[in-house]
Amino acid sequence: MSVESIESAVDVQTTTDRDGRTTLRSLAAKLPWIVIIQILVVAAILLGVQIAVDSGAVKRIYLASPTQILAAFPQLFTRENLLFHLSVTLAEAGVGVGISAILGIATGIAMGLFPKVHRFLNPFLIWFMAIPKVTIIPLLTLYLGLGFEHKVFIIFLFCYFLFVFNTIAGIKQVQDSHIKVARALGATQRQIIWKVVLPSAAPSIVAAVRIEAATCLLATLFAEIVASKAGVGNLLNKLSGIYDTAGVFALVILVTSIALLIIYLVDLVERRVLLKWKYV
């Protein structure tokens, strides 16, 4: 059985480039096995939770059944004004990660290109990066209040440094021979930076974007849960405060879906635009 299943798994992958008929047949015959088992596992878990909650074996404040969670969604939109909170959170995350990217990449370019700038800034950056963010949040609340600026600054603290260091690392990766080619063709220093150094650093910068796309959402929710007037994190606090466990689960599912969607979109932009050359 095990040997057979390995063979069939290999088949599914390799038959794709042979001819269409075998591909379809092997897909229909073999692939669903894994998918069916996956679906069964998920269904079993959901059913188990449903039964556990419905029968009263687990108290409702600890766990919500799938049907209760489904029922909580419409209430989130109507009673809790979810769209408003969502727009607040996404705006904070977007502005925060945008500012981090612009300033971080700029800092990284300056440090990557000029050793003196690197020597000067590096110790400061490492100090700031090392601060456990939680410890300065009370101070930040004092300085910036509970609103938008407060969130943006915290997101900045979470996201800025990776942009800086990945940009520097990318610039360090530029191949000597690539620069020689440009110099031999008479390129100016400026042309070398724009046409050789920055394109060489692009994959490393894009890797930072990919990580930050998920991190900025985490940072926003973290900041909102700690201190806020609005946003998904704020709503989460409120719902858990009133023991609306189904609502909390629904929010978690929603936020997870948004995170997945963002990762998918970043992936798409990377493949189609930023690093298109890698994927052809």
Place this chain on the structure above:
Amino acid sequence: MPAFTVRSLDKIYPGAPPVRALSNISFSVEEGEFIVLLGPSGCGKSTLLEILAGLQQPSGGSVLFRDRPIIGPGGELGVVFQDASLYPWRTVAANVGLGLELRGVDKVQARRLVEEQLSLVGLDGFGGKFPHQISGGMKQRAGIARALVNDPDVILMDEPFGAVDYVTRNKLQEDLIRIWQQRRKTIVFVTHDVGEAVFLADRIVLLSPRPGRIAEIVTLDLLRPRRRGDIELLQREARIYEALRALEPTATVA
């Protein structure tokens, strides 16, 4: 007027202890000549080529290009590097057109010139591919096209065919001779392959290692086109092998 005049050139890399890469090199390269710098690894032949290209500065002596000292790379020479060094993020056509882009040549004209070079090196229809999609031999062809695009009179080549298989290398050598004859270029070509040197060169500058100095300059008055396996070619090859063997430090038994 020779293309290059090199007089008592020295190159020393600072350090502890300093490394003497080239010592007292003197030779000249005539316009239209195909000259090969041949020697074992460590003889400084790549360093010498980069000095001719203006990518490195000599420590002593003088290097003149058309009677003027070489200050830095100016784009009037074409350079082909060992590993083709194409930019992976650019298509083949965009790689070949790099020199035109740097000079600000207008796009329509640039496209025409790029097409011309691609077809000269036998890469018709491959302009839209990325470097990782083409073979090693094709990458070198693209590297040559990139060096040709500014129409330089002189092309400097640093072991350009070292990393491709035997059959491809032979084909590339023949195509290079064709391009050289068609375009009347001056070529300085670095290699450690004796067969390649004898097949290509008008003159071979034989360098000895550590520090690199000129051991011998061999003039090949062989007819072109040359045929591989020709008895005269093989005799020249044998003589150069002998000269190379004489350069080796005599082995001492410890």
